[in-house]
Amino acid sequence: MVRRAAGHRRFAGRPRVDSRPVETRSEVQQPAEVGLEWDTPLYRTAVAQYEEALRHADVSVAVARRLAVPERAVMVSVPVCLDDGEWTIFPAYRVQHSSVLGPTKGGIRYDRHVTLGECAALAMWMTWKCALLRLPYGGAKGGVRCTPRELSQAELQKITRRFTSELMPFIGPQEDIPAPDMATNEQTMAWMMDTYSMQKGYAVPEIVTGKPISVGGSVFRAEATGAGVVMVIERACGRLGWSLPSLRFVVQGFGNVGGIAARELADRGASVVGVSDYSGGVHDPAGLDLAALRSWITEQGSLAGYPDATNVTNPELLELDCDVLVLAALEEQLTAENAPRIRARLVAEGANGPTTVAGDEICAERGITILPDVLTNAGGVTVSYFEWVQDLGRLFWGRDEIRSRLAEKLGDAFDRVWELSDQTDVSLRSAALVAGIREVAAALDARGIYP
Template structure:
């Protein structure tokens, strides 16, 4: 190939064509065969809708002016306004922002949030900027994006090296430009300015919610799992804390200085106190110190990746010693690494689901701001939980009869072929069941008068009941084990509903992956 031809090929590459973007695109291509996606729609989704490049000049504290390149990418606005974080990092590129915007689109669609994906950033080293310089940078960046962002167009949030103070500056700058307070322009801001409770913990807590749900589906008690967590920041630190709170053992954690490992489990309270006092995990006493690369290969049951992109690759995936990998960071596993994990039978909880707690609570914050509402921490955590319980799938008010009702009334109910049994209650407390067999053996055969026979006299104790708070996966396994089709649901002994195995199968099928396409 001549030099001119090489230049021509190079010119044909798109501005966002980077390895990270190609990873996101490859994942998209791998998913297409599993979904009935129109060819034209698939082609549109391979490209961002808008990619904005701006420059951000600021006056430094010393008096001179520096100019920083900055970006904002909006991948898709089909489902609603775009949503995504803003990061300050020396390595921010248009390709990185585009890849992260693509993943945010999939994440919002998966969770059925009314958003598309976006991402932005400023290429700078935030550690070299003073607080006053960071404020100038943020306000000027916001001004440059006027007309690009908006509460119904594109809603920023914190990301790498940005926080609630950054969001407060963005909100204030935007509000001054439009002439009134617009708290819904950003999420992740201080609670005093319309931020949401639980936003700080949301991503890390969401990681553990997904892990807990996966363990439930797999029949693994979470309290018996040994976990390694890469990262000890907002995501990894909270995830480690939540895992321990649920009874799991955290063997190792890491930060920018490296990792610490204890085969018997870490004392996370002591670890947090050390980091608060010293800034990093470096020199933490009475543990084994390992590098971040070594930490990934430690023997464990669950490996939580809560740091950076591209951590599990073709080079180290063959040495991963875990049963389950949870992607708490964005893109922590390369395409090649993912393929190797699959061949080895190591399950991967993908980032678009596992770390979606942050955008979920961001959505809650946006809704609260639009409606000028304020939800409690418990309300938000309950709304965020992905766990489904028996009460979510049962049929309420199953039409039970009181113990004082007659056998004739039960017979009238059972004359309907669709009714297999009648539940009997005493002051809403379940006391028994009446079936056609019961009426034959207890009324017809002895020659009793059905009009004068009370159900309390002939009801048989229920063979099986389910508690309304039971996880649906556990309920399904119980119904399968005992081969029951319909089971009463109780709460504190009181009848609250009835659960059908057929309905439960349909409900759980919503979470199952689609069948593999026939390649033949």
């Protein structure tokens, strides 16, 4: 006969869960071992923002603890024979934060600083972003630790195809759908789509988004993130009573997000007085000639040495006098060190995680409004969703229809965030996170935990 220790009891039916609402951060905290592998400053920033939002989200402790960590984190090695015949092993990652609302969705980045913790943080933010926009996705993020500028196209293709092969057990049109991110583009996605399709034996365009139109991509996808940033800025200007054409903008980043945002702003009559790329920035208080800047970059490869404006460093660019600062480059750019010197009245986060917790607090104390990343740069994933839907149905929409649908989605999300911020007296960031967390928590409450 089996004897049970004192205090042991058999549970019938579903196990008991802690359904109390979250009241303090300590209730969400896990044992240190749980987050050890992805514990980085950026991940701690994501968790700190999450814990702050939980105070207003009215979700149970059990649900809050589940959503505080990723569902899956994959680390792989990518062996590649370089053009000179030398073998190199590149570390690579894919983190899937939550599949409660549907397949996970998120970018693939190539950068020498990619870490598991960075991917975990970005995947968490992606979950809230998708939920806020009411897209049927959870968040994911992945990347390969490499220096793309030092690699040939042939080497990048080898890295992409091998990375895709390593991820085959974990991705799929109904499991996890990659997209472009830092230093990846539609060609990268075409290689991923082809590798996956060749493994399956038939074309699967819906496995990735951000592809070339020739292999199932969507019109307006390449411009979507940058254009969406400006759509959100327009909404904010309407609420603040500002005239967008009268404003001066500084844009950190002049690539796929910042470059498009700068163009869209200029098209609306605004003055772009400063921009930057990885090599540094340029400034002209009278407004920059964006067409001339693009021509210079095409010829020279970067903004370095541009002769028709004042050259500034990236740190100096952030502190230029302007009305709106658009952060469209890297993470952790607005910090406790430089936030006291920011002269913008409004900050729009076109990049993911460009503001630290301390930077956020200082901007709030100084009355600087921040349009948070989970809302402001959501244009990319929204049009990625449109692309995925078009691929699944093999029925494609026109540019005007997609742009109109994007403006409607972003406008609805912006209005909900702004009103929630007013009602609860919290920042726009907390309001955006609260709205997203509530959507995911409601689904997790309904579904429960299997098995």
